[in-house]
Amino acid sequence: xxxxxxxxxxxxxxxxxxxxxxxxxxxxxxxxxxxxxxxxxxxxxxxxxxxxxxxxxxxxxxxxxxxxxxxxxxxxxxxxxxxxxxxxxxxxxxxxxxxxxxxxxxxxxxxxxxxxxxxxxxxxxxxxxxxxxxxxxxxxxxxxxxxxxxxxxxxxxxxxxxxxxxxxxxxxxxxxxxxxxxxxxxxxxxxxxxxxxxxxxxxxxxxxxxxxxxxxxxxxxxxxxxxxxxxxxxxxxxxxxxxxxxxxxxxxxx
Amino acid sequence: xxxxxxxxxxxxxxxxxxxxxxxxxxxxxxxxxxxxxxxxxxxxxxxxxxxxxxxxxxxxxxxxxxxxxxxxxxxxxxxxxxxxxxxxxxxxxxxxxxxxxxxxxxxxxxxxxxxxxxxxxxxxxxxxxxxxxxxxxxxxxxxxxxxxxxxxxxxxxxxxxxxxxxxxxxxxxxxxxxxxxxxxxxxxxxxxxxxxxxxxxxxxxxxxxxxxxxxxxxxxxxxxxxxxxxxxxxxxxxxxxxxxxxxxxxxxxxxxxxxxxxxxxxxxxxxxxxxxxxxxxxxxxxxxxxxxxxxxxxxxxxxxxxxxxxxxxxxxxxxxxxxxxxxxxxxxxxxxxxxxxxxxxxxxxxxxxxxxxxxxxxxxxxxxxxxxxxxxxxxxxxxxxxxxxxxxxxx
Numbered sequence: 001x002x003x004x005x006x007x008x009x010x011x012x013x014x015x016x017x018x019x020x021x022x023x024x025x026x027x028x029x030x031x032x033x034x035x036x037x038x039x040x041x042x043x044x045x046x047x048x049x050x051x052x053x054x055x056x057x058x059x060x061x062x063x064x065x066x067x068x069x070x071x072x073x074x075x076x077x078x079x080x081x082x083x084x085x086x087x088x089x090x091x092x093x094x095x096x097x098x099x100x101x102x103x104x105x106x107x108x109x110x111x112x113x114x115x116x117x118x119x120x121x122x123x124x125x126x127x128x129x130x131x132x133x134x135x136x137x138x139x140x141x142x143x144x145x146x147x148x149x150x151x152x153x154x155x156x157x158x159x160x161x162x163x164x165x166x167x168x169x170x171x172x173x174x175x176x177x178x179x180x181x182x183x184x185x186x187x188x189x190x191x192x193x194x195x196x197x198x199x200x201x202x203x204x205x206x207x208x209x210x211x212x213x214x215x216x217x218x219x220x221x222x223x224x225x226x227x228x229x230x231x232x233x234x235x236x237x238x239x240x241x242x243x244x245x246x247x248x249x250x251x252x253x254x
Numbered sequence: 255x256x257x258x259x260x261x262x263x264x265x266x267x268x269x270x271x272x273x274x275x276x277x278x279x280x281x282x283x284x285x286x287x288x289x290x291x292x293x294x295x296x297x298x299x300x301x302x303x304x305x306x307x308x309x310x311x312x313x314x315x316x317x318x319x320x321x322x323x324x325x326x327x328x329x330x331x332x333x334x335x336x337x338x339x340x341x342x343x344x345x346x347x348x349x350x351x352x353x354x355x356x357x358x359x360x361x362x363x364x365x366x367x368x369x370x371x372x373x374x375x376x377x378x379x380x381x382x383x384x385x386x387x388x389x390x391x392x393x394x395x396x397x398x399x400x401x402x403x404x405x406x407x408x409x410x411x412x413x414x415x416x417x418x419x420x421x422x423x424x425x426x427x428x429x430x431x432x433x434x435x436x437x438x439x440x441x442x443x444x445x446x447x448x449x450x451x452x453x454x455x456x457x458x459x460x461x462x463x464x465x466x467x468x469x470x471x472x473x474x475x476x477x478x479x480x481x482x483x484x485x486x487x488x489x490x491x492x493x494x495x496x497x498x499x500x501x502x503x504x505x506x507x508x509x510x511x512x513x514x515x516x517x518x519x520x521x522x523x524x525x526x527x528x529x530x531x532x533x534x535x536x537x538x539x540x541x542x543x544x545x546x547x548x549x550x551x552x553x554x555x556x557x558x559x560x561x562x563x564x565x566x567x568x569x570x571x572x573x574x575x576x577x578x579x580x581x582x583x584x585x586x587x588x589x590x591x592x593x594x595x596x597x598x599x600x601x602x603x604x605x606x607x608x609x610x611x612x613x614x615x616x617x618x619x620x621x622x623x624x625x626x627x628x629x630x631x632x633x634x635x636x637x638x639x640x641x642x643x644x645x646x647x648x649x
Contacts, residue, residue: 051420051552052538054432055276061419073550098274099537100551124276125537153281153439173278176440178433 014226265453371403463498
């Protein structure tokens with residue numbers, strides 16, 4: 001079974017952490033993964049940096065720029081991940097924009113993901129229809145789950161379509177926002193979470209965007225199976241480096 | 255079946271186009287896709303659009319026979335005078351169309367990106383006209399090099415927000431506008447200024463700009479007895495003035511189409527914006543098209559002396575015109591473009607925008623026949639570029 005599905009089957013308070021590969025330093029990738037694994041994080045999203053990350057706020061724009069100027073590339077990331085699977089079994093997801101993946105070659109990319117032990121992908125600018133028509137078969141050939149986002153504006157009909165073509169979790173964007181933009185959940189957001197929960201989807205739901213502390217994490221796991229933290233973690237490692245990660249995780253989990 | 259160079263029902267021009275957008279934009283793009291054709295073909299919409307184009311923008315713009323230029327190059331040269339539009343360029347044709355559409359969609363807040371500032375001014379203008387709140391995203395570097403247009407936007411009541419991410423130019427202003435739209439999806443309409451971005455933008459903008467080509471058809475018929483010129487020539491950054499003048503001729507292969515790109519300091523100088531030569535297929539701003547990028551797929555920074563051509567991609571219609579060889583693409587350096595700014599001023603008494611100047615340099619690159627009828631899109635006037643002209647020629 002795919003490592004992501006294993007976690008989804010067994011846990012109801014999943015914590016998934018996003019970081020940008022190549023930030024703060026080019027060679028931090030595996031250190032960050034191992035440190036996160038050591039403090040019982042459930043899943044990791046490795047951000048493949050892109051020059052023009054449309055769905056990201058200033059924090060991840062900045063970490064992406066620094067990663068790129070540090071020399072991070074898709075090829076480099078795969079080199080860094082070599083051998084890592086001997087040391088950890090934590091589910092690994094690559095989150096990246098579509099253009100760098102296209103330039104690498106979609107099939108080569110999927111193949112190298114499988115070789116590196118990647119379990120799934122999140123590609124924010126690859127819409128569900130295009131994925132389903134053009135790429136689903138290739139992704140599945142290399143045992144990669146593809147995760148989609150939904151927002152408060154996504155229609156029920158579309159959510160059902162996304163649920164149908166999903167084999168991992170659905171990434172519930174908490175509000176109208178790019179990443180990193182909110183601090184606490186409002187009444188409307190909770191109503192939105194409830195509305196989705198009542199739809200009785202086959203896919204698990206994880207909430208992302210705007211989760212930054214113990215309160216928002218708790219709120220998120222009360223309304224879903226887990227939460228994804230990105231910008232807050234990036235901010236933490238840019239201020240504290242990559243060796244005190246357990247302090248951050250302890251604060252979130254309480 | 256006859257080949258069409260227009261958009262297909264899935265939003266593609268050949269291999270290019272589509273809507274590669276984050277889910278956060280899906281509802282807005284879907285709303286536009288499902289409504290833009292219906293709304294813009296309603297009688298009341300067409301009437302209001304045409305009324306404003308006539309009485310406010312000053313259309314039809316003249317098709318002017320350039321006597322001295324024609325004599326010098328021993329051919330027949332016409333200029334479509336988009337530089338005479340209110341606000342000084344063709345950009346306002348599209349902003350009038352989109353503001354009317356935004357009103358029909360019930361939107362109360364308008365955002366736009368701008369490079370040279372022409373689209374920003376055209377957007378701020380129609381927002382003032384309609385009394386709608388307006389925010390313009392402009393690269394911090396462009397704000398410095400296009401100061402008069404920044405002042406115009408402010409006078410017109412728009413807020414100008416500097417884009418300080420990435421390379422701080424048009425590409426980043428577009429990113430910032432998209433991010434703003436993601437954060438404000440309910441009340442806001444995003445007026446894209448060129449034939450770029452996710453479907454339906456390239457088609458929608460081309461349709462609003464097609465008034466240029468449609469007028470040329472009528473005017474040429476009267477002046478030459480034939481609505482088809484031998485050549486149409488236009489500069490291409492994103493490509494909206496070119497799309498507008500080509501539009502009614504796209505599938506009429508008797509009419510040759512020439513797109514003029516900015517070579518900057520030279521194609522191989524590392525400082526260029528000639529996307530057809532330097533670009534590869536990829537995704538930029540939600541559209542599959544040709545774009546300048548590193549082998550790893552990072553979008554690179556283009557360069558041109560003219561801010562309006564300084565875009566690392568090109569509209570998907572143009573990418574298809576290039577790949578299918580329907581259009582010829584020619585690149586022109588800063589130096590040749592600047593010389594032509596001076597040439598056109600002195601030979602015809604028309605000071606063109608530097609973007610527009612690029613197109614005319616084709617006259618030195620192609621030998622036209624005596625009976626050829628050539629139409630140039632004179633897309634904008636040079637007022638906004640006076641500082642650049644002054645510094646370049648030490649005027």
